[in-house]
Amino acid sequence: MNLYYNIAEQIMNVTTRSKFSPYMNPFSQFFMSQLWESGFPEATVGPVASNFEPDKYGSIVHFSSLSFLGEGFKQLPYDLAVNARAVQIHTEQGIAAGVTVMTPDKQSYFISANNVVVSAGAFETARLLLYSGIEGRAIGHYLTHHTHLEFKFKTSPMREDLPEIGPVFIMLPQTESRPYQFVVGVKVQTLEPTAELEVGGGVFGKVEPRFENRVSLNPLLKDDYGVPMLQVDFSHSEQDEAVKIQMVDAVHTLASVMGAETEPLITPTVVPGGDFHEAGTCRMGDDPDTSATDRFGQIHGVHGLYVADNSVLPTTGGTNPTLTTVALAIRTADHIARQLRGND
Numbered sequence: 001m002n003l004y005y006n007i008a009e010q011i012m013n014v015t016t017r018s019k020f021s022p023y024m025n026p027f028s029q030f031f032m033s034q035l036w037e038s039g040f041p042e043a044t045v046g047p048v049a050s051n052f053e054p055d056k057y058g059s060i061v062h063f064s065s066l067s068f069l070g071e072g073f074k075q076l077p078y079d080l081a082v083n084a085r086a087v088q089i090h091t092e093q094g095i096a097a098g099v100t101v102m103t104p105d106k107q108s109y110f111i112s113a114n115n116v117v118v119s120a121g122a123f124e125t126a127r128l129l130l131y132s133g134i135e136g137r138a139i140g141h142y143l144t145h146h147t148h149l150e151f152k153f154k155t156s157p158m159r160e161d162l163p164e165i166g167p168v169f170i171m172l173p174q175t176e177s178r179p180y181q182f183v184v185g186v187k188v189q190t191l192e193p194t195a196e197l198e199v200g201g202g203v204f205g206k207v208e209p210r211f212e213n214r215v216s217l218n219p220l221l222k223d224d225y226g227v228p229m230l231q232v233d234f235s236h237s238e239q240d241e242a243v244k245i246q247m248v249d250a251v252h253t254l255a256s257v258m259g260a261e262t263e264p265l266i267t268p269t270v271v272p273g274g275d276f277h278e279a280g281t282c283r284m285g286d287d288p289d290t291s292a293t294d295r296f297g298q299i300h301g302v303h304g305l306y307v308a309d310n311s312v313l314p315t316t317g318g319t320n321p322t323l324t325t326v327a328l329a330i331r332t333a334d335h336i337a338r339q340l341r342g343n344d
C-alpha cells in the first residue's frame with residue numbers, strides 16, 4: 001500500500017514535513033513541545049489535504065473528489081452524467097453488465113459496462129447492492145464508525161513564554177496502547193495583560209466491527225426513484241464502551257499536562273456517525289462469509305463489479321479513513337487497468 005499512499009498524498013496535496021503547512025509555526029511548536037515532554041512523544045502537526053502554496057487563482061485549494069475528475073480528464077476524455085441517479089446494478093451469469101440510471105424527471109436509461117465501480121459511501125453503496133440483488137452474506141453488515149467526543153478547556157500560560165501567534169492543529173495518533181486519536185486546536189482569547197487560551201478538539205475512538213451492526217432495506221419506505229430506504233441497526237459493544245471511558249480519562253490527562261485551569265468540558269457527538277466516517281458495510285477480505293469484496297475491491301463471485309469507498313474498510317480504528325480509502329481506490333483502478341491490459 002505504500003505506493004498508493006504516496007500517490008494519494010501527492011494528488012490530494014497532503015501536507016507533510018516537506019510540504020508547506022500554516023500549522024508548522026512556533027506557536028504550534030510550543031504546544032507540541034509541551035506534549036512531548038509530558039508523555040505524548042507522538043504528537044505532531046496534523047496533516048491536511050490542501051494546497052497552501054500561492055497559485056494562479058490566488059487562493060487555497062482544498063481537496064475534493066472533483067480534483068480527481070479533473071486529473072482524470074487530463075489523461076483521457078470521458079463522459080460524465082450529471083443529475084443521474086443510479087438505481088440498479090445489472091449482472092449476467094456472474095459478470096457485471098451495466099447500470100440503470102434515472103434522470104430527475106424519472107426517465108430510465110441503461111448504461112452498458114464491463115466494469116462497474118460503486119463509490120457511494122457505506123450507506124448508499126450497500127443500499128444499491130442490496131436492491132440490485134447482489135448476493136453476499138457480509139453486504140450491509142459489519143457497520144462501524146468512530147466514537148467521538150469533543151472537549152474544550154482554558155489555560156493561561158505565561159505571556160513571555162509564548163512565541164508569535166499562529167494557527168494550531170495538532171494530532172495525537174492512535175497507538176497500540178491507545179485505541180483513539182486526538183486532534184487539538186488552540187484559540188487565543190486574550191494576550192494582554194495576561195494570556196488566556198481555549199484549547200479544544202476531538203477524540204475519535206475505535207469501534208469494534210460486528211456482524212449484527214448492519215444496514216438493510218426497508219420495504220415500507222421508498223425514495224422518489226422507487227428504491228427502498230435503509231434501516232440501520234447499530235449498537236456499541238462492551239469493548240466500545242470501555243474505549244469511551246479511556247477517551248474521557250485521556251482528555252483529563254491532556255488537560256492536566258496543558259495546564260487547564262478548570263475541569264475540561266466533554267461532550268459526545270449527538271448520534272453515532274456524526275463525523276460521516278461510517279465504514280465496513282462492504283468490507284474487503286479473502287473469506288466470502290465475512291467479507292463482501294476481495295482485496296482489490298471486487299465483489300466476491302461477480303467479475304467486474306467493484307466497490308471503492310469507505311464501505312470496503314474492515315475497520316477504521318480512531319483515524320480519519322479518507323487517505324486509506326483514496327489509496328485503496330487508486331489501487332483498485334490500477335488493478336482494473338492491468339486486467340484490461342491483460343497483465344493479470
